[in-house]
Amino acid sequence: xxxxxxxxxxxxxxxxxxxxxxxxxxxxxxxxxxxxxxxxxxxxxxxxxxxxxxxxxxxxxxxxxxxxxxxxxxxxxxxxxxxxxxxxxxxxxxxxxxxxxxxxxxxxxxxxxxxxxxxxxxxxxxxxxxxxxxxxxxxxxxxxxxxxxxxxxxxxxxxxxxxxxxxxxxxxxxxxxxxxxxxxxxxxxxxxxxxxxxxxxxxxxxxxxxxxxxxxxxxxxxxxxxxxxxxxxxxxxxxxxxxxxxxxxxxxxxxxxxxxxxxxxxxxxxxxxxxxxxxxxxxxxxxxxxxxxxxxxxxxxxxxxxxxxxxxxxxxxxxxxxxxxxxxxxxxxxxxxxxxxxxxxxxxxxxxxxxxxxxxxxxxxxxxxxxxxxxxxxxxxxxxxxxxxxxxxxxxxxxxxxxxxxxxxxx
Amino acid sequence: xxxxxxxxxxxxxxxxxxxxxxxxxxxxxxxxxxxxxxxxxxxxxxxxxxxxxxxxxxxxxxxxxxxxxxxxxxxxxxxxxxxxxxxxxxxxxxxxxxxxxxxxxxxxxxxx
Numbered sequence: 001x002x003x004x005x006x007x008x009x010x011x012x013x014x015x016x017x018x019x020x021x022x023x024x025x026x027x028x029x030x031x032x033x034x035x036x037x038x039x040x041x042x043x044x045x046x047x048x049x050x051x052x053x054x055x056x057x058x059x060x061x062x063x064x065x066x067x068x069x070x071x072x073x074x075x076x077x078x079x080x081x082x083x084x085x086x087x088x089x090x091x092x093x094x095x096x097x098x099x100x101x102x103x104x105x106x107x108x109x110x111x112x113x114x115x116x117x118x119x120x121x122x123x124x125x126x127x128x129x130x131x132x133x134x135x136x137x138x139x140x141x142x143x144x145x146x147x148x149x150x151x152x153x154x155x156x157x158x159x160x161x162x163x164x165x166x167x168x169x170x171x172x173x174x175x176x177x178x179x180x181x182x183x184x185x186x187x188x189x190x191x192x193x194x195x196x197x198x199x200x201x202x203x204x205x206x207x208x209x210x211x212x213x214x215x216x217x218x219x220x221x222x223x224x225x226x227x228x229x230x231x232x233x234x235x236x237x238x239x240x241x242x243x244x245x246x247x248x249x250x251x252x253x254x255x256x257x258x259x260x261x262x263x264x265x266x267x268x269x270x271x272x273x274x275x276x277x278x279x280x281x282x283x284x285x286x287x288x289x290x291x292x293x294x295x296x297x298x299x300x301x302x303x304x305x306x307x308x309x310x311x312x313x314x315x316x317x318x319x320x321x322x323x324x325x326x327x328x329x330x331x332x333x334x335x336x337x338x339x340x341x342x343x344x345x346x347x348x349x350x351x352x353x354x355x356x357x358x359x360x361x362x363x364x365x366x367x368x369x370x371x372x373x374x375x376x377x378x379x380x381x382x383x384x385x386x387x388x389x390x391x392x393x394x395x396x397x398x399x400x401x402x403x404x405x406x407x408x409x410x411x
Numbered sequence: 412x413x414x415x416x417x418x419x420x421x422x423x424x425x426x427x428x429x430x431x432x433x434x435x436x437x438x439x440x441x442x443x444x445x446x447x448x449x450x451x452x453x454x455x456x457x458x459x460x461x462x463x464x465x466x467x468x469x470x471x472x473x474x475x476x477x478x479x480x481x482x483x484x485x486x487x488x489x490x491x492x493x494x495x496x497x498x499x500x501x502x503x504x505x506x507x508x509x510x511x512x513x514x515x516x517x518x519x520x521x522x523x
Contacts, residue, residue, distance in 0.1 A: 179503075189505075191504055192504045192505075194467045333467075334466070334467065335434035373434045376434030381474065382471075385474060385504065388474065388509050389505070389509070
């Protein structure tokens with residue numbers, strides 16, 4: 001039985017990857033191999049709190065919330081390491097992207113030392129890295145600046161990537177990322193761990209509710225997910241399509257782009273039929289997806305696998321995606337399908353959406369295929385992959401006689 | 412995808428896979444695996460030499476079988492794929508280090 005610490009953002013915290021953290025933790029708790037799960041989460045703004053700790057029950061591991069880091073702080077790596085030292089888990093898993101700990105370079109980078117610090121102090125550490133420096137568009141990720149500053153940032157990024165690779169295992173969600181890290185850094189402990197569909201959902205209904213056809217996008221916007229192009233495409237669709245339409249922009253600003261959606265809303269106030277939902281609570285997510293005719297992923301650069309794509313698949317939805325090298329490869333490799341558009345061309349995006357809107361049969365075929373792709377690899381299975389690797393690491397770190405004793409216990 | 416089954420000594424099931432094992436064909440394999448587990452199977456030799464393509468959904472089914480078999484005190488042994496498109500996912504996921512692999516299935520079965 002394993003005691004696992006999981007460093008992550010987590011609802012009601014609104015940091016990037018909070019939804020991934022929530023579902024991953026939920027599946028971890030349900031595994032027989034896990035006895036205790038400690039969530040090392042970010043401190044919430046005044047007035048909001050995490051739920052109470054939960055004891056082990058109904059086959060679910062005990063769950064403990066340990067807020068121990070703060071977005072933007074320089075001290076996160078140290079504080080996380082202290083928390084890990086107090087808990088003494090068998091392994092600590094970090095759910096990270098490069099801007100997890102701050103929108104400012106220094107604080108963001110210092111936070112990435114946490115896996116190395118934990119390992120230095122004797123705890124097995126694993127990292128799930130959602131993006132890699134070699135593929136991050138610094139400007140769109142909120143770390144833009146002069147050419148010199150970007151060069152320095154990239155150099156620093158290479159250094160901090162090496163520090164992340166000091167973890168006992170580094171998992172990434174895109175095959176190409178494994179190849180890049182293995183070749184460039186000569187790392188042989190980088191593993192592919194696909195995103196997986198959050199939930200195993202029974203076959204969805206492919207019927208839409210009455211009313212306007214909804215074009216929906218979901219996420220945290222302002223860095224590499226931007227909606228200007230989508231709104232421009234929507235304006236064209238309003239002129240072309242006779243059926244009533246609605247554009248649903250669901251979600252909030254990225255922590256690295258505060259105020260972005262308010263600016264967009266003001267800029268496009270003249271466009272009719274756009275609904276900004278703001279933050280979508282977990283319980284409202286199914287309704288949001290079920291009502292959508294088409295789900296659009298308005299990404300401007302590659303950022304790892306897409307949670308929204310897997311959610312859209314789970315709900316049997318047709319998707320419209322940007323034609324971005326690694327991302328296109330990943331989508332097709334994972335068995336999904338969709339209409340692709342050129343990332344800087346509103347006409348191309350309008351055409352892609354229109355094709356799905358005007359052909360309900362094609363739309364349903366795409367939705368069914370995406371559903372099959374999503375259920376083919378549920379996150380529950382992906383979590384098993386991590387646990388098998390954790391067992392391998394734990395066995396490797398034990399002395400031979402301890403491994404033998406553990407084997408005897410299993411018998 | 413074709414699935415060929417053969418029961419060997421000491422209740423080791425040999426599963427030979429050919430064609431493509433992906434999100435669209437994996438359902439059949441999962442069903443077959445479930446039947447074998449329900450029938451008491453816990454030792455499996457999965458021969459992937461004839462597999463032309465393996466994706467993460469297909470691998471997930473094999474990993475799921477491995478986990479269930481180990482819980483029952485058994486194991487899953489692989490005969491590695493020969494096609495690069497099938498081998499790639501095993502390497503990228505490092506499951507080539509998790510599964511026990513043999514090159515010669517006949518000598519492995521004879522050694523049981």
